[in-house]
Amino acid sequence: MKTPITLTCLVLLVTTLLAGCKKKDDPVAPTPPAVNEEEVITTLVITFTDQENSSEVFELRYADVDGVGGDPPVATGDALPNNRAFHVALQVLNESASPAIDLTGEISAEGAEHQFFFQGVGAYPVISYADTDSNGRPIGLTNIGFTTASGTGTLTVILRHMPDKNGTDVATGDITNAGGETDLVATIPITVQ
Template identity: 40%
Template sequence: MKFYNLFRLVPMAVIFGSLMMACDNDDDTPPPINEEELITTVNLVFTNNADATDVVTASYFDEDGTGPTAPVVDAIVLKANSSYSVSVAFFNEEETPAENVTLEVRKEAKEHQIFFEVSDNLMLSHAYADDDDGGNGNPLGLENTFKTTSASTGTLRVILIHLPNKGADGVSDGNRANAGGEPDVDTTPPFPVTIRQ
């Protein structure tokens, strides 16, 4: 009587155990990962306002987003005493063909702003040339005007801020200090820029 009952419990445990293993299906290959919000590339296109054939492009490329591979950044060479129209574009090149993230930024223009930080010694000035269509005349920063003066070298840092406080002091003029929000793009190290006579 005594151990007989015990031995009846053991097969029960085995049945339970095999049930647990059985709920396990064989094809467990996970679907490919599509990092939808990834931005790998920032492209800047400088078009000389005096000469439409004078076009300078530069890109900042980070193949793995937040992965360990460091970004690659192009140098920019501009002419002195010139005015350039500058457009900014963002891409996700993980996808084929590359996804144009600029469209998403434009669609959510009120929630984004691009800031341009020019190093002190570089003779380059920036002005916004677009509007976020929010009715307050606030800029977005996909279209810009840059003016060069004398020959110099320095850097240009491009920062895309998500959810900035556009009404804060100085923000609509391109001053990031009071903007808050979080960067979706921050080109660190910045673009090296040379202005030649």
């Protein structure tokens, strides 16, 4: 009976192979890289500058500093005077990084792929585009705004990435046919007095 000997040899060989193959490394999982999410938008700042008097500046701010998840966003801001015309500038920040990163330049550089839309309820500043992308279509970073009635209301600012800027009425600020992906939605309470 040579079988048991052959078998023993084989089992020995196998055991040696298995043992030899075994890696003698750290049993724990490899350390993941720490990630600094540069492109995350946490904050929208809207600056209203009186067209007649550039020293009169009002600011609205919508911030979700801990990013998606965690605490809900917080809206803060000044009351706006009634019956005024403003230069309205938008600024987009990543305040989860330190120091904060200004992402406005990225959006401006890719203006053809971005567009802000403005919607209001009650008393709110009516905003119209004052900038254009490389195709002559609006982006919405630089605008003009008017307040025409006093009271309270809300202003909703939506940033769409890769919208269809050729869609019907999209260039005039109607979001209905814009498509694309929503990068930012800020609904800010407004007081006009």
